[in-house]
Structure formats: structure tokens, C-alpha cells
Amino acid sequence: MRWFWIDRFTEFTSGHSATAVKTLSLSEDHLHDHFPGASIMPNTLVLEGMAQTAGLLVCEHSGFTKQVILAKVSKAIFYGEAWPGDTLTYRAQVHSIKDDGAMTSVTSHMNGQLQAEAEIFFAHLEQISRRGDKVELFDPYDLFSWLRLLKLYEVGRDADGNPLKIHPHMAESDPHLRSSAAAVS
């Protein structure tokens, strides 16, 4: 099972807001195992999708160079159940980003109705471990592949409204982009 709880971004404005969708399919294991006989998406996994939407928005702000972890969910309210065939639309908004973390709020809508809302805090981990090693939570190439699957670079905009360029830290992780850059230079 892959830990992907959003299917793709439909809107993404650097440092400000992002919208992602998640469509439920009856083939997903969690819909069979959590509430036997009632294929309802667990609220914890809705929250995970909301956190992935907001977390990637926060992480993008540093060009994916900072290590971002979910620190705290200070509020989470669920108003409805999501079933196979439903599409959840998560909208995340950044309220503040500082050196040590970020404050965000996220909503989930289904059929135009508010399905859930949450307030989520993220912390920036120290980049260097006590042994002096650089800390990476994700393999950069895996992260880059995920971002492309999510259509980040197709819908993303920078703070000025221009199309989002591939971040240097991501480009460096891709052997094809590295060899193209070497050929140009």
C-alpha cells in the first residue's frame, strides 16, 4: 500500500494556498478493513490527505530543501462520511511560515458541502543531525516523482502568478535533468 492520500493538485500558489483532490475507489484496502461492512473512509485518512496538501505547500516554500513534519493538529472537525465514488476536495491555506514551522488551515469539501476542517501546524526539523549528517526525510528523486504525479508543475504558480519552475533541489535529483543541464553547459 502506498501512502498517497491525494490524487493530484488542481491549484497551487506558492506560499499561499493549494487545492488537491482525492477520489475514493472501492478497490482501496482501507475501505474494507476499517469498518467491516461499511466502506467509509476513516477520518484519520481524510486528515492525512489534508495534511499532505498543506505539508507539500509548506515544503515547497523552501524549494523542498527544509524537512517538514506534521507537528500538531489543534483542531479537526468532521461533518460527513466519504464513500467509494466520492471525491474530496482539500483546500489548504498558509497563515504563517517561520524558520521553525508553519501554521495552516485546511478544509475538505464533498459535493460542494463542507466535509471536514482542520488547523494543522508543521515544524521544520534541524537539517543537520548531531553526527553532522544531512537529514533527508524523503529520497529527493522519490519526492520529485511524486510531485510530478500530483501535477504540481502543471498547475503550480509562484507567488507572482508565473508558472512554477522545477526547483533546483528536485532537478538535481533527476539523472535525466542533470545530464541535460550538463549537455547545455
Place this chain on the structure above:
Amino acid sequence: MPAQQAEVFEKVRNCLVDALGVDDDEVTPEATMVGDLGAESIDFLDIVFRLEKTFNIKIPRGELFPEDILSNAQYVREGKVTSEGIDQLKKRMPFVDLTKFEADPRVTNFGNLLTVQDLVNYVQSKLP
């Protein structure tokens, strides 16, 4: 309590109720953040964000909760804050009464030092 201080206290109280999930009446001026209100380290980041938003102020890292001093070997020996460290804390946190802490400056005691009133004093010092 003067009017402006009372207003600041009410807003600080709302921030703490939202951040810590405590009841209004638990947030008294004398209540300590860690011992009485159960704040954990990650809650302080939450509280900083809320205070900044509510009062439209900037809170530099380490100013309200000086973890860097308390984890610096230069200022801590055998689990106690040195007199040099106490001087640093006084400079950094003029809004906190450190008299009790000076008598027994174990780092573990520091968490129980900060009160709601200290937060109110701090916010007031940042307001124009």
C-alpha cells in the same frame, strides 16, 4: 487590572484555550504554562503563531521560550543554569520574574516558570 492589560489578558486567554484545549477558567494570570495548563514544547510554536496573528506582532525565535540558552553547554552545567546563563535569561526575558528560579536553577524547573501573566507582560512589551 488596568483596562488595556485586561483586554490583552482576554486575548491571550483565547489563544491559550484554542492552542491547549483548556477551559477558560483554567487560564488565570498565575497559572503556569507547563505545570497547570499542560503545554508541551510543540504547543509553544502554536502559541507563538496565535499571539503573532492576534496582536499583529513579530516574535523572534527564542525570545519567548529561550530553548537555545537552556540547551547551550556554555550556560548549563550539571543540569543547572549558570550565573552567566541567568544573566542571559534576564536580558532575553525581562518580562519574567526569575527570583524563584535563581534559588534553584535546575533546567527542569524552567518549564514551570512561565505563567500566563508573563505572556501578558511580554505581549504588552511588544505593543506600540
